[in-house]
Amino acid sequence: MKKGADMKIAGKAACIFVLLTITKLTRITGNRMAAQVGHNAVMTCPTKTDATMVTWKISPKMGGPCNLGYRADQNKTDKTNCSDRVNCKFQPEQSYALEIRQVGMADEGNYSCEVVNQEGNFHQTYQLTVLVPPRLSLYCDNHRNAVCEAAAGRPAAEISWVPENNSMTRTDSHDNGTVTVLSRFTAHSTNRKTVTCIVYHATLNETKSIACSSPQSNLILYISIALGFLIIITFMAVIYYFKLHGCRLCHKTEPPDTSLTHSLQDDTTEVEPYTTYVQKENTIYNSVSDLTVGQNLP
Structure with missing residues:
Protein backbone atom coordinates (compact mmCIF):
# COMPACT_ATOMS: atom_id res chain seq x y z
CA MET A 1 0.00 0.00 0.00
CA LYS A 2 2.76 2.37 0.99
CA LYS A 3 4.67 1.55 -2.16
CA GLY A 4 1.61 2.22 -4.32
CA ALA A 5 1.00 5.56 -2.61
CA ASP A 6 4.61 6.57 -3.21
CA MET A 7 4.23 5.72 -6.87
CA LYS A 8 1.17 7.96 -7.17
CA ILE A 9 2.98 10.84 -5.49
CA ALA A 10 5.95 10.39 -7.78
CA GLY A 11 3.65 10.36 -10.82
CA LYS A 12 1.94 13.58 -9.75
CA ALA A 13 5.30 15.22 -9.14
CA ALA A 14 6.48 14.20 -12.61
CA CYS A 15 3.33 15.66 -14.19
CA ILE A 16 3.76 18.92 -12.33
CA PHE A 17 7.41 19.09 -13.40
CA VAL A 18 6.47 18.52 -17.05
CA LEU A 19 3.73 21.19 -16.90
CA LEU A 20 6.12 23.69 -15.32
CA THR A 21 8.69 22.93 -18.01
CA ILE A 22 6.17 23.41 -20.78
CA THR A 23 4.95 26.65 -19.20
CA LYS A 24 8.52 27.91 -19.05
CA VAL A 132 -15.92 51.53 -39.08
CA PRO A 133 -17.16 54.97 -37.95
CA PRO A 134 -20.82 55.55 -38.87
CA ARG A 135 -22.07 58.39 -41.08
CA LEU A 136 -24.25 60.62 -38.93
CA SER A 137 -27.31 62.57 -40.03
CA LEU A 138 -30.13 64.34 -38.18
CA TYR A 139 -33.29 65.52 -39.98
CA CYS A 140 -37.06 66.00 -39.68
CA ASP A 141 -39.35 63.46 -41.33
CA ASN A 142 -42.67 64.17 -43.08
CA HIS A 143 -44.48 64.15 -39.73
CA ARG A 144 -42.04 66.68 -38.28
CA ASN A 145 -40.39 64.10 -36.01
CA ALA A 146 -36.64 64.31 -35.41
CA VAL A 147 -34.75 61.36 -36.89
CA CYS A 148 -31.15 60.51 -35.97
CA GLU A 149 -29.28 58.05 -38.17
CA ALA A 150 -25.88 56.38 -37.72
CA ALA A 151 -25.31 54.65 -41.06
CA ALA A 152 -22.92 51.80 -41.93
CA GLY A 153 -21.00 51.66 -38.66
CA ARG A 154 -19.16 48.76 -37.09
CA PRO A 155 -20.02 47.82 -34.44
CA ALA A 156 -23.55 49.22 -34.22
CA ALA A 157 -23.77 52.69 -32.71
CA GLU A 158 -25.93 53.57 -29.71
CA ILE A 159 -28.29 56.54 -29.91
CA SER A 160 -29.96 58.47 -27.10
CA TRP A 161 -31.99 61.70 -26.90
CA VAL A 162 -32.09 64.80 -24.75
CA PRO A 163 -34.69 65.23 -23.37
CA GLU A 164 -35.21 61.53 -22.70
CA ASN A 165 -37.96 59.98 -24.76
CA ASN A 166 -39.43 56.61 -25.70
CA SER A 167 -37.87 56.74 -29.15
CA MET A 168 -38.41 54.19 -31.91
CA THR A 169 -35.14 52.53 -32.97
CA ARG A 170 -34.51 50.37 -36.03
CA THR A 171 -31.36 48.40 -36.86
CA ASP A 172 -30.38 47.22 -40.36
CA SER A 173 -27.41 44.90 -40.95
CA HIS A 174 -25.46 44.99 -44.21
CA ASP A 175 -23.56 42.28 -46.08
CA ASN A 176 -20.16 43.85 -45.35
CA GLY A 177 -20.67 43.57 -41.59
CA THR A 178 -21.67 47.17 -40.96
CA VAL A 179 -24.89 48.19 -39.24
CA THR A 180 -27.21 51.18 -39.67
CA VAL A 181 -29.10 52.42 -36.62
CA LEU A 182 -32.06 54.79 -37.04
CA SER A 183 -33.81 56.38 -34.06
CA ARG A 184 -36.98 58.52 -34.30
CA PHE A 185 -37.95 61.02 -31.59
CA THR A 186 -41.66 60.45 -31.07
CA ALA A 187 -42.81 63.33 -28.83
CA HIS A 188 -46.23 64.70 -29.80
CA SER A 189 -46.09 68.04 -28.01
CA THR A 190 -47.04 71.01 -30.18
CA ASN A 191 -44.65 73.21 -28.17
CA ARG A 192 -41.65 71.05 -28.93
CA LYS A 193 -38.29 72.69 -28.41
CA THR A 194 -34.87 71.75 -29.77
CA VAL A 195 -33.93 68.10 -29.25
CA THR A 196 -30.42 66.67 -29.14
CA CYS A 197 -29.26 63.35 -30.57
CA ILE A 198 -26.26 61.70 -28.86
CA VAL A 199 -24.37 59.00 -30.78
CA TYR A 200 -22.00 56.64 -28.95
CA HIS A 201 -19.51 54.59 -30.94
CA ALA A 202 -16.05 53.12 -30.44
CA THR A 203 -14.62 55.64 -32.93
CA LEU A 204 -16.54 58.75 -31.86
CA ASN A 205 -18.95 60.44 -29.49
CA GLU A 206 -20.97 63.14 -31.19
CA THR A 207 -24.05 65.22 -30.52
CA LYS A 208 -26.36 66.98 -32.97
CA SER A 209 -29.37 69.22 -32.29
CA ILE A 210 -32.45 70.10 -34.32
CA ALA A 211 -35.88 71.72 -33.87
CA CYS A 212 -38.79 70.21 -35.79
CA SER A 213 -41.93 72.33 -35.55
CA SER A 214 -45.27 70.53 -35.50
CA PRO A 215 -47.64 70.61 -38.53
CA GLN A 216 -50.07 72.73 -36.49
CA SER A 217 -47.41 75.37 -35.94
CA ASN A 218 -46.57 75.35 -39.65
CA LEU A 219 -50.26 75.84 -40.53
CA ILE A 220 -50.48 78.85 -38.25
CA LEU A 221 -47.32 80.26 -39.80
CA TYR A 222 -48.61 79.80 -43.35
CA ILE A 223 -51.96 81.42 -42.45
CA SER A 224 -50.18 84.36 -40.85
CA ILE A 225 -48.03 84.89 -43.94
CA ALA A 226 -51.08 84.69 -46.24
CA LEU A 227 -53.01 87.21 -44.10
CA GLY A 228 -50.02 89.54 -44.13
CA PHE A 229 -49.86 89.49 -47.92
CA LEU A 230 -53.63 90.02 -48.15
CA ILE A 231 -53.50 93.04 -45.87
CA ILE A 232 -50.65 94.57 -47.87
CA ILE A 233 -52.46 94.04 -51.20
CA THR A 234 -55.71 95.52 -49.82
CA PHE A 235 -53.90 98.56 -48.46
CA MET A 236 -52.22 99.20 -51.82
CA ALA A 237 -55.53 98.80 -53.65
CA VAL A 238 -57.21 101.37 -51.37
CA ILE A 239 -54.38 103.84 -51.93
CA TYR A 240 -54.61 103.37 -55.70
CA TYR A 241 -58.41 103.81 -55.64
CA PHE A 242 -58.31 107.10 -53.74
CA LYS A 243 -55.48 108.38 -55.88
CA LEU A 244 -57.37 107.60 -59.11
CA HIS A 245 -60.71 109.10 -58.04
CA GLY A 246 -59.05 112.09 -56.42
CA CYS A 247 -57.48 113.06 -59.75
CA ARG A 248 -60.86 112.80 -61.50
CA LEU A 249 -62.47 115.16 -58.97
CA CYS A 250 -59.65 117.62 -59.54
CA HIS A 251 -60.35 117.62 -63.28
CA LYS A 252 -64.11 118.14 -62.73
CA THR A 253 -63.76 121.12 -60.38
CA GLU A 254 -61.14 122.92 -62.44
CA PRO A 255 -62.42 126.45 -63.55
CA PRO A 256 -62.77 127.15 -67.30
CA ASP A 257 -60.02 128.97 -69.11
CA THR A 258 -61.32 132.59 -69.55
CA SER A 259 -58.49 133.60 -71.82
CA LEU A 260 -59.56 130.98 -74.37
CA THR A 261 -63.21 132.24 -74.23
CA HIS A 262 -62.17 135.83 -74.80
CA SER A 263 -60.02 134.81 -77.70
CA LEU A 264 -62.89 132.93 -79.38
CA GLN A 265 -65.24 135.89 -78.90
CA ASP A 266 -62.69 138.28 -80.38
CA ASP A 267 -62.22 136.04 -83.39
CA THR A 268 -66.02 135.87 -83.92
CA THR A 269 -66.32 139.65 -83.74
CA GLU A 270 -63.58 140.15 -86.31
CA VAL A 271 -65.09 137.57 -88.71
CA GLU A 272 -68.73 138.83 -88.57
CA PRO A 273 -68.23 142.12 -90.62
CA TYR A 274 -66.49 140.18 -93.33
CA THR A 275 -69.23 137.60 -93.41
CA THR A 276 -71.94 140.31 -93.74
CA TYR A 277 -70.06 141.98 -96.55
CA VAL A 278 -69.68 138.71 -98.44
CA GLN A 279 -73.36 137.93 -98.01
CA LYS A 280 -74.32 141.33 -99.39
CA GLU A 281 -72.01 140.96 -102.37
CA ASN A 282 -73.47 137.56 -103.15
CA THR A 283 -77.01 138.97 -103.01
CA ILE A 284 -76.17 141.81 -105.43
CA TYR A 285 -74.45 139.37 -107.76
CA ASN A 286 -77.40 137.03 -107.79
CA SER A 287 -79.86 139.91 -108.50
CA VAL A 288 -77.84 141.17 -111.47
CA SER A 289 -77.52 137.65 -112.81
CA ASP A 290 -81.23 137.06 -112.64
CA LEU A 291 -81.95 140.37 -114.40
CA THR A 292 -79.57 139.64 -117.23
CA VAL A 293 -81.00 136.25 -117.85
CA GLY A 294 -84.60 137.65 -117.88
CA GLN A 295 -83.76 140.28 -120.54
CA ASN A 296 -81.63 137.96 -122.60
CA LEU A 297 -78.78 140.40 -122.41
CA PRO A 298 -75.33 139.32 -123.31
Whole structure:
Protein backbone atom coordinates (compact mmCIF):
# COMPACT_ATOMS: atom_id res chain seq x y z
CA MET A 1 0.00 0.00 0.00
CA LYS A 2 2.76 2.37 0.99
CA LYS A 3 4.67 1.55 -2.16
CA GLY A 4 1.61 2.22 -4.32
CA ALA A 5 1.00 5.56 -2.61
CA ASP A 6 4.61 6.57 -3.21
CA MET A 7 4.23 5.72 -6.87
CA LYS A 8 1.17 7.96 -7.17
CA ILE A 9 2.98 10.84 -5.49
CA ALA A 10 5.95 10.39 -7.78
CA GLY A 11 3.65 10.36 -10.82
CA LYS A 12 1.94 13.58 -9.75
CA ALA A 13 5.30 15.22 -9.14
CA ALA A 14 6.48 14.20 -12.61
CA CYS A 15 3.33 15.66 -14.19
CA ILE A 16 3.76 18.92 -12.33
CA PHE A 17 7.41 19.09 -13.40
CA VAL A 18 6.47 18.52 -17.05
CA LEU A 19 3.73 21.19 -16.90
CA LEU A 20 6.12 23.69 -15.32
CA THR A 21 8.69 22.93 -18.01
CA ILE A 22 6.17 23.41 -20.78
CA THR A 23 4.95 26.65 -19.20
CA LYS A 24 8.52 27.91 -19.05
CA LEU A 25 9.34 26.96 -22.60
CA THR A 26 6.09 28.07 -24.19
CA ARG A 27 4.34 31.21 -22.95
CA ILE A 28 1.17 32.21 -24.73
CA THR A 29 -0.66 35.44 -24.12
CA GLY A 30 -3.64 36.83 -26.05
CA ASN A 31 -4.83 40.36 -26.72
CA ARG A 32 -7.83 41.92 -28.39
CA MET A 33 -6.95 44.79 -30.67
CA ALA A 34 -9.14 47.23 -32.56
CA ALA A 35 -8.10 49.38 -35.49
CA GLN A 36 -10.12 51.95 -37.38
CA VAL A 37 -10.61 51.36 -41.07
CA GLY A 38 -8.21 53.42 -43.17
CA HIS A 39 -5.69 53.82 -40.31
CA ASN A 40 -2.48 51.91 -39.54
CA ALA A 41 -2.24 49.08 -37.02
CA VAL A 42 0.94 47.89 -35.26
CA MET A 43 1.32 44.62 -33.33
CA THR A 44 4.47 43.56 -31.48
CA CYS A 45 6.04 40.26 -30.47
CA PRO A 46 7.51 39.64 -27.01
CA THR A 47 10.81 41.46 -26.73
CA LYS A 48 13.50 38.82 -26.37
CA THR A 49 17.24 38.99 -26.85
CA ASP A 50 19.23 36.65 -29.04
CA ALA A 51 16.18 35.51 -31.00
CA THR A 52 17.11 32.92 -33.57
CA MET A 53 13.79 32.94 -35.39
CA VAL A 54 10.64 35.08 -35.44
CA THR A 55 7.45 34.03 -37.19
CA TRP A 56 4.14 35.84 -37.77
CA LYS A 57 1.14 33.74 -38.75
CA ILE A 58 -1.96 35.57 -39.94
CA SER A 59 -5.39 33.95 -40.32
CA PRO A 60 -7.80 36.58 -41.69
CA LYS A 61 -11.54 36.01 -41.78
CA MET A 62 -11.48 36.77 -45.50
CA GLY A 63 -8.86 35.30 -47.80
CA GLY A 64 -6.06 32.79 -47.24
CA PRO A 65 -3.42 32.63 -44.47
CA CYS A 66 -0.29 34.76 -44.54
CA ASN A 67 3.14 33.98 -43.04
CA LEU A 68 6.13 36.20 -42.37
CA GLY A 69 9.40 34.85 -40.96
CA TYR A 70 12.84 36.01 -39.94
CA ARG A 71 15.96 33.84 -39.43
CA ALA A 72 18.78 35.47 -37.52
CA ASP A 73 21.46 33.03 -38.70
CA GLN A 74 20.75 33.99 -42.31
CA ASN A 75 19.52 37.54 -41.62
CA LYS A 76 16.72 36.78 -44.03
CA THR A 77 13.02 37.69 -44.10
CA ASP A 78 10.41 35.62 -45.95
CA LYS A 79 6.84 36.59 -46.83
CA THR A 80 4.25 34.13 -48.10
CA ASN A 81 0.83 35.09 -49.48
CA CYS A 82 0.81 38.47 -47.72
CA SER A 83 -0.43 41.84 -48.94
CA ASP A 84 2.02 44.62 -49.71
CA ARG A 85 0.37 46.58 -46.92
CA VAL A 86 1.60 44.02 -44.35
CA ASN A 87 5.24 44.35 -43.36
CA CYS A 88 7.49 43.32 -40.49
CA LYS A 89 10.47 45.00 -38.90
CA PHE A 90 12.69 42.17 -37.72
CA GLN A 91 15.65 43.71 -35.94
CA PRO A 92 17.70 42.06 -33.21
CA GLU A 93 17.49 43.48 -29.68
CA GLN A 94 14.18 45.16 -30.59
CA SER A 95 10.51 44.25 -30.63
CA TYR A 96 9.54 42.40 -33.77
CA ALA A 97 6.63 44.51 -34.96
CA LEU A 98 4.04 43.79 -37.59
CA GLU A 99 2.56 46.85 -39.32
CA ILE A 100 -0.59 46.97 -41.45
CA ARG A 101 -1.04 50.12 -43.49
CA GLN A 102 -4.51 51.38 -44.40
CA VAL A 103 -6.41 48.73 -42.47
CA GLY A 104 -9.42 47.28 -44.30
CA MET A 105 -12.25 44.94 -43.45
CA ALA A 106 -10.34 42.02 -45.02
CA ASP A 107 -7.53 42.41 -42.43
CA GLU A 108 -9.76 41.37 -39.55
CA GLY A 109 -8.72 38.04 -38.02
CA ASN A 110 -6.14 36.34 -35.78
CA TYR A 111 -2.46 37.30 -35.67
CA SER A 112 0.09 35.11 -33.90
CA CYS A 113 3.77 35.80 -33.30
CA GLU A 114 6.39 33.25 -32.16
CA VAL A 115 9.85 34.20 -30.93
CA VAL A 116 12.48 31.47 -30.45
CA ASN A 117 15.68 31.88 -28.43
CA GLN A 118 17.77 29.80 -26.05
CA GLU A 119 15.20 30.22 -23.27
CA GLY A 120 12.38 28.67 -25.29
CA ASN A 121 9.46 29.63 -27.49
CA PHE A 122 7.35 32.71 -26.72
CA HIS A 123 4.01 33.44 -28.32
CA GLN A 124 1.90 36.54 -28.62
CA THR A 125 -1.55 36.43 -30.22
CA TYR A 126 -3.90 39.21 -31.30
CA GLN A 127 -7.51 39.16 -32.36
CA LEU A 128 -7.86 42.15 -34.66
CA THR A 129 -11.22 43.85 -35.02
CA VAL A 130 -11.75 46.54 -37.64
CA LEU A 131 -13.91 49.50 -36.59
CA VAL A 132 -15.92 51.53 -39.08
CA PRO A 133 -17.16 54.97 -37.95
CA PRO A 134 -20.82 55.55 -38.87
CA ARG A 135 -22.07 58.39 -41.08
CA LEU A 136 -24.25 60.62 -38.93
CA SER A 137 -27.31 62.57 -40.03
CA LEU A 138 -30.13 64.34 -38.18
CA TYR A 139 -33.29 65.52 -39.98
CA CYS A 140 -37.06 66.00 -39.68
CA ASP A 141 -39.35 63.46 -41.33
CA ASN A 142 -42.67 64.17 -43.08
CA HIS A 143 -44.48 64.15 -39.73
CA ARG A 144 -42.04 66.68 -38.28
CA ASN A 145 -40.39 64.10 -36.01
CA ALA A 146 -36.64 64.31 -35.41
CA VAL A 147 -34.75 61.36 -36.89
CA CYS A 148 -31.15 60.51 -35.97
CA GLU A 149 -29.28 58.05 -38.17
CA ALA A 150 -25.88 56.38 -37.72
CA ALA A 151 -25.31 54.65 -41.06
CA ALA A 152 -22.92 51.80 -41.93
CA GLY A 153 -21.00 51.66 -38.66
CA ARG A 154 -19.16 48.76 -37.09
CA PRO A 155 -20.02 47.82 -34.44
CA ALA A 156 -23.55 49.22 -34.22
CA ALA A 157 -23.77 52.69 -32.71
CA GLU A 158 -25.93 53.57 -29.71
CA ILE A 159 -28.29 56.54 -29.91
CA SER A 160 -29.96 58.47 -27.10
CA TRP A 161 -31.99 61.70 -26.90
CA VAL A 162 -32.09 64.80 -24.75
CA PRO A 163 -34.69 65.23 -23.37
CA GLU A 164 -35.21 61.53 -22.70
CA ASN A 165 -37.96 59.98 -24.76
CA ASN A 166 -39.43 56.61 -25.70
CA SER A 167 -37.87 56.74 -29.15
CA MET A 168 -38.41 54.19 -31.91
CA THR A 169 -35.14 52.53 -32.97
CA ARG A 170 -34.51 50.37 -36.03
CA THR A 171 -31.36 48.40 -36.86
CA ASP A 172 -30.38 47.22 -40.36
CA SER A 173 -27.41 44.90 -40.95
CA HIS A 174 -25.46 44.99 -44.21
CA ASP A 175 -23.56 42.28 -46.08
CA ASN A 176 -20.16 43.85 -45.35
CA GLY A 177 -20.67 43.57 -41.59
CA THR A 178 -21.67 47.17 -40.96
CA VAL A 179 -24.89 48.19 -39.24
CA THR A 180 -27.21 51.18 -39.67
CA VAL A 181 -29.10 52.42 -36.62
CA LEU A 182 -32.06 54.79 -37.04
CA SER A 183 -33.81 56.38 -34.06
CA ARG A 184 -36.98 58.52 -34.30
CA PHE A 185 -37.95 61.02 -31.59
CA THR A 186 -41.66 60.45 -31.07
CA ALA A 187 -42.81 63.33 -28.83
CA HIS A 188 -46.23 64.70 -29.80
CA SER A 189 -46.09 68.04 -28.01
CA THR A 190 -47.04 71.01 -30.18
CA ASN A 191 -44.65 73.21 -28.17
CA ARG A 192 -41.65 71.05 -28.93
CA LYS A 193 -38.29 72.69 -28.41
CA THR A 194 -34.87 71.75 -29.77
CA VAL A 195 -33.93 68.10 -29.25
CA THR A 196 -30.42 66.67 -29.14
CA CYS A 197 -29.26 63.35 -30.57
CA ILE A 198 -26.26 61.70 -28.86
CA VAL A 199 -24.37 59.00 -30.78
CA TYR A 200 -22.00 56.64 -28.95
CA HIS A 201 -19.51 54.59 -30.94
CA ALA A 202 -16.05 53.12 -30.44
CA THR A 203 -14.62 55.64 -32.93
CA LEU A 204 -16.54 58.75 -31.86
CA ASN A 205 -18.95 60.44 -29.49
CA GLU A 206 -20.97 63.14 -31.19
CA THR A 207 -24.05 65.22 -30.52
CA LYS A 208 -26.36 66.98 -32.97
CA SER A 209 -29.37 69.22 -32.29
CA ILE A 210 -32.45 70.10 -34.32
CA ALA A 211 -35.88 71.72 -33.87
CA CYS A 212 -38.79 70.21 -35.79
CA SER A 213 -41.93 72.33 -35.55
CA SER A 214 -45.27 70.53 -35.50
CA PRO A 215 -47.64 70.61 -38.53
CA GLN A 216 -50.07 72.73 -36.49
CA SER A 217 -47.41 75.37 -35.94
CA ASN A 218 -46.57 75.35 -39.65
CA LEU A 219 -50.26 75.84 -40.53
CA ILE A 220 -50.48 78.85 -38.25
CA LEU A 221 -47.32 80.26 -39.80
CA TYR A 222 -48.61 79.80 -43.35
CA ILE A 223 -51.96 81.42 -42.45
CA SER A 224 -50.18 84.36 -40.85
CA ILE A 225 -48.03 84.89 -43.94
CA ALA A 226 -51.08 84.69 -46.24
CA LEU A 227 -53.01 87.21 -44.10
CA GLY A 228 -50.02 89.54 -44.13
CA PHE A 229 -49.86 89.49 -47.92
CA LEU A 230 -53.63 90.02 -48.15
CA ILE A 231 -53.50 93.04 -45.87
CA ILE A 232 -50.65 94.57 -47.87
CA ILE A 233 -52.46 94.04 -51.20
CA THR A 234 -55.71 95.52 -49.82
CA PHE A 235 -53.90 98.56 -48.46
CA MET A 236 -52.22 99.20 -51.82
CA ALA A 237 -55.53 98.80 -53.65
CA VAL A 238 -57.21 101.37 -51.37
CA ILE A 239 -54.38 103.84 -51.93
CA TYR A 240 -54.61 103.37 -55.70
CA TYR A 241 -58.41 103.81 -55.64
CA PHE A 242 -58.31 107.10 -53.74
CA LYS A 243 -55.48 108.38 -55.88
CA LEU A 244 -57.37 107.60 -59.11
CA HIS A 245 -60.71 109.10 -58.04
CA GLY A 246 -59.05 112.09 -56.42
CA CYS A 247 -57.48 113.06 -59.75
CA ARG A 248 -60.86 112.80 -61.50
CA LEU A 249 -62.47 115.16 -58.97
CA CYS A 250 -59.65 117.62 -59.54
CA HIS A 251 -60.35 117.62 -63.28
CA LYS A 252 -64.11 118.14 -62.73
CA THR A 253 -63.76 121.12 -60.38
CA GLU A 254 -61.14 122.92 -62.44
CA PRO A 255 -62.42 126.45 -63.55
CA PRO A 256 -62.77 127.15 -67.30
CA ASP A 257 -60.02 128.97 -69.11
CA THR A 258 -61.32 132.59 -69.55
CA SER A 259 -58.49 133.60 -71.82
CA LEU A 260 -59.56 130.98 -74.37
CA THR A 261 -63.21 132.24 -74.23
CA HIS A 262 -62.17 135.83 -74.80
CA SER A 263 -60.02 134.81 -77.70
CA LEU A 264 -62.89 132.93 -79.38
CA GLN A 265 -65.24 135.89 -78.90
CA ASP A 266 -62.69 138.28 -80.38
CA ASP A 267 -62.22 136.04 -83.39
CA THR A 268 -66.02 135.87 -83.92
CA THR A 269 -66.32 139.65 -83.74
CA GLU A 270 -63.58 140.15 -86.31
CA VAL A 271 -65.09 137.57 -88.71
CA GLU A 272 -68.73 138.83 -88.57
CA PRO A 273 -68.23 142.12 -90.62
CA TYR A 274 -66.49 140.18 -93.33
CA THR A 275 -69.23 137.60 -93.41
CA THR A 276 -71.94 140.31 -93.74
CA TYR A 277 -70.06 141.98 -96.55
CA VAL A 278 -69.68 138.71 -98.44
CA GLN A 279 -73.36 137.93 -98.01
CA LYS A 280 -74.32 141.33 -99.39
CA GLU A 281 -72.01 140.96 -102.37
CA ASN A 282 -73.47 137.56 -103.15
CA THR A 283 -77.01 138.97 -103.01
CA ILE A 284 -76.17 141.81 -105.43
CA TYR A 285 -74.45 139.37 -107.76
CA ASN A 286 -77.40 137.03 -107.79
CA SER A 287 -79.86 139.91 -108.50
CA VAL A 288 -77.84 141.17 -111.47
CA SER A 289 -77.52 137.65 -112.81
CA ASP A 290 -81.23 137.06 -112.64
CA LEU A 291 -81.95 140.37 -114.40
CA THR A 292 -79.57 139.64 -117.23
CA VAL A 293 -81.00 136.25 -117.85
CA GLY A 294 -84.60 137.65 -117.88
CA GLN A 295 -83.76 140.28 -120.54
CA ASN A 296 -81.63 137.96 -122.60
CA LEU A 297 -78.78 140.40 -122.41
CA PRO A 298 -75.33 139.32 -123.31
